[in-house]
Amino acid sequence: MSDDPNIPDPSQDQTTSEPLSRAIGERYLTYALSTIMHRALPDARDGLKPVHRRILYAMRELRLSPTGAFRKSAKITGDVMGNYHPHGDAAIYDAMARLAQPFAMRYPLVDGQGNFGNIDGDNPAASRYTEARLTAASEALMEGLTENAVDFRPNYDGTLEEPIVLPAAFPNLLCNGASGIAVGMATNVPPHNLHEVIDACLHLIKAPDARDDTLVNIVPGPDFPTGGVLVESRETIAEAYRTGRGSLRLRARWAVEDLGRGAWQIVVTEIPYQVQKSKLIERLAELIQLKKIPILADVRDESAEDVRIVLEPRARNVDPEQLMAALFRVSDLEIRFGLNMNVLIDGRVPKVCSLKEVLRAFLDHRREVLVRRANFRLDKIAARLEVLEGYMIAFLNLDRVIEIIRFEDDPKSVLAAEFKLSEVQVEAILNMRLRALRRLEEMELRAEHENLTKEREGLAAMLSDEGAQWTKIAEELRETRGKFGKSAPGGQRRTEIGAAGEVTEIDMESMIEREPITVILSKMGWIRAMKGHQPLDAEIKFKDGDGPFMALHAETTDKLMVYGANGRFYTLPANNLPGGRGMGEPLRLMIDLPNDAAVIDMFPWRDGIRYLVASTAGDGFIVNSADILAQTRAGKQVLNGDALLCRTVSGDHVVTVGENRKMLVFALDELPEMGRGKGVRLQKFKDGGLSDAICITLADGLRWQESGGRTRTEPDLTEWLGKRAGSGYMAPRGFPRDNKFN
Template identity: 75%
Template sequence: PLVDGQGNFGNVDGDNPAASRYTEARLTRAAEALMEGLDEDAVDFRPNYDGTLKEPVVLPAAFPNLLANGASGIAVGMATNIPPHNIGELVDACLHLLKAPNARDETLLELVPGPDFPTGGIIVEPRESLAEAYRTGRGAIRLRARWSVEDLGRGQWQIVVTEIPYQVQKSKLIEKIAELIQSKKVPILADVRDESAEDIRVVLEPRSKNVDPDVLMGTLFRLSDLEIRFNMNMNVLIDGRTPKVCSLREILRAFLDHRREVLQRRARHRLAKIDHRLEVLEGYLTAFLNLDRVIEIIRNEDEPKPVLMAEFELTEVQAEAILNMRLRSLRRLEEMELRREHDALIEERAALEDLLSDEGLQWKRIATELRAVRDEFGPSAPGGARRTDFAEATEVAEVPLEAMIEREPITVVCSRMGWIRALKGHIPLDQELKFKDGDEGLFVFHAETTDRLLLLGSNGRFYTISAAQLPGGRGMGEPVRLMVDLPNEAEIVALFAHRSGRKLLVASSAGDGFIVPEDEIVAQTRAGKQVLNLRGEARACVCRPVEGDHVACVGENRKLLVFPIDELPEMTRGKGVRLQKYKDGGLSDARTFTLAEGLTWKDPAGRTRTVEDLTEWMGKRAGAGRMAPRGFPRDNRFTD
């Protein structure tokens, strides 16, 4: 960190910091290292925004702060997002570049394996992807939370998250996980608790001790910010003007070149200071050699300065310095100290001239400075150790929602007005149930919590609902339209549990229909899947499982037609073919059956009737048919 703050500066929960009047701040040693040399002409200065002050164009920077602390920002038409890194690793990479300017990118990546985020976590991005990101300056880095399994005894356990990804707010993360639990998208997770104090401790409680922790965390990694992708974009202004997406090597090289320029400017500044001081010292020494004469001139001359300059060949600076000397400086000891200082400055001046004339010496000096930075801020220093670790992503195969749900029997109840609920257990289907005033039961059937329910609307679309997401049976349930995007004007034609491999007969009120494999109508979104295409005022009115070798159709005109099921095509979507022909009205109902067993239905009294000889009603598809047998239901529907 560059700033040492005291007071409330916000936290990982996203709470706002206190007002500035309640906080204090001071620069850390790292910030001071960035500014070393500002008073030695190490960098250029320019006027600030209102021209009242001068500010440095760039800081001298004893370490590559751009990479060490990272940066992010958005400008017009460009953006940058650089992750933070470990300063010790960056220094090692710089030292290696000094030894081997043409070092391979792979070698640099061994020294700087990846970002080091202050919040820790685990990077699970493959090494090849990281290498490509640092080579091109762009890439995505997968960062996961750090977690462990905590044994509670007696076979019970819980997961404890101790580090969350960089820039993720803990409060929002917990809200998201709680939302996943509420919506039953992670049914194997029972609860989430925040037990954090100064450190992070988020507890995840599984629904059962038989849950696989890797499966649970793998699901949460996919559905929450326990895993994020940090999009790295190292877009920088290398020359202060032109933006460029740079590789790791280019940024480190630019930093080293900058440090060399800083070193040269500081050396020249020091050289100028030494020259000025040597000039003054030589004047002092001349005065000491002719001390009596100097005192005489000063006492007797009205203008001693030009006399001193003329008699002893002094410069104006030397003469002014002599005239400004205090009497106590005339002691013998002072002369000896001046000679020692003069000799030391001569030696230092020679060293600086050698430094400025020898590029190799300059790089050696820079290497020495970098080692000092590593000793002060590197792995051996407090807080300098790497916090973010690396691991291979233990990819857990995406587990279907059904596999995560504990299988339990339920009874699905849906009313005519579209209120749906699930009662625990398989209750008798004829049991009396309560509904809202003016409403009544439309569908009641047995299912399992792991089932997917298929709903056909009169608009010809099939919708898929997870049985585990159905509300409990204590109340009246919830409107099914909150779960799927069924239009208000559309009615519910059919609702049943999905059975893989089964086929369905679907038909419209216009008398068109076909056979569709049930696996083809499962929808993945709330919007459903259009299966039966409708025209004009037609609506979907039939959806029955295919069981048998013949089809029976009855129209609104009470005419019945029976034909072989082979005459119907199997399709995944479409209008279908004509089942029965009508002069007026349309199709009321249709079903499949086995001809040898006869056609059955229930009469108004609830008795099952069977007609085995159907010769009178046999025909070809799209025929008109004949009047239905006596006792056929008045509503023209085959009741099971």
């Protein structure tokens, strides 16, 4: 057995006990912190997550410069996975592919060759088919890595080193944006225009206490790679940048194309950021098929390298603005981009930052990079000056130096002792080539010594003066702005900042063509709409085992109200019903009506109508039609309890009949009008419950239909007249045995 105390004894029990809550809590906290810091949130300094940083660094190690040759993406992915990022190659390749997509990155960091996906949402080709190299922008992010600009740490197995953060010559977090979901937090930073962001940095250098409103004047809003129009007020954008959170409306760019002779069509040339064109067109085609936008006749995708989506109106007299306003409401031609600038400050602390705080984090990082690179350069200059001084001593005493080297057994120690040289200087002299002994070389050494001395003085002066440091940073930023700003290809702003304008309410119902329909609901719950007002008792085909349950006349502009046994009212647009050529579709796929809740009634909604609703227990009340409209599939709860009936209110009295065949007539004004509730007692029962209820005009009496089809009337209802919640009296002779008024 080993005597090493670090090796556990296998003969001893290695089990430890701890509370489950603490064990789970500690492990989940570790996982959450790992997700936040190493996967989901970007670093505010270089705007990158670890996987992106490792991809760029591995490509740099492969010497894949912007002017060099391409390498297979599989090779790059393999190097990243084997050396720095021990995770799935598919995840690494997907991350690398996104860095190469011009529709995803405002300033792509990878130059891809081959199929790297497209705006339609198609996936990139397999990594063995594509090639990649770095771009000039990614080179700018890594400029200074060899000059001790940032700290390095061991990779996952300790065999190599990787940078903790990149030097970042420009604010990549804002320029390219970032998105990610961690545990308990998320981030969503939109891309911006590099020229504007650097202008904001330069202003912040001049005025460190600059107001947020001033920065918004310089950076008016995001600049998405896919363009579009940002229709949000300046106040909303300013508030989002001030707090680090907000919601911005982004619309597609469109124009009316004249076809001559009064005909026209709408052409969409830019779609919102992160919207897949193929899914957008599918949605538009679905709107046409379902007739949700009746004034839209057709949609065509005529895109090639650019985006060109053609929208044809139903008629020439359609207003283009109204058509687009309707499409903006129901499709991804308009999206809301949720801005959430939750980033890692100094690579450790997650924080929701304002625009100013993000810029300040970048500038502080640039200052640290500048100081570290300057100190690195000073060390290099000091080492070179030491060598040059040794060379100059050797040239002044050239004959003696040659004599020592030729005749002394230990020339190194003799040179060091006689000319008071350091070990570095002696090594440099001994390694000097004979061709360097010419006179011209001595002059070059003196000139180099003088230049390096001046450079050292300049660096020392800069390091001692904070103002000089910020001046140098501003110079570097201006140089970067010149490379990638408005004067560079693709550097102009792409997203237009448009006026928010008045939010016009579009009446979608006015766009529906008004046509008569006959709505048919089967016993098994299949619903359809036949064109025209067909006879309600006409013979219609149903599925095997199914049959007619309910039929009514309506129009395509109507809203159908479906009343369920659960006391909920559901709203169903009549124009959305399936056609009458087939058997229809299940009603429960259109509304969230539980399987155990039957359909009690169905009717077209009309404004100003009142309804009597009652439960099987005999409770009920009057509800206005305005209170039963539902906005969602889940419907609107009106009656609390097991619903029994829904009757249109008319006349001046209510007639109720129980399962015990006792009937009661009471005044209508005894019932309250409510929006929701259990209601009040209509009739009292010793056993059983309510069977039916109806509203009548007392002077007209009560009518009901007998089984043979003959109508009977009870003109005098004095015998059954009473107060609400009474027991009532036995129904008149001849009243239907099913206790229904029919």
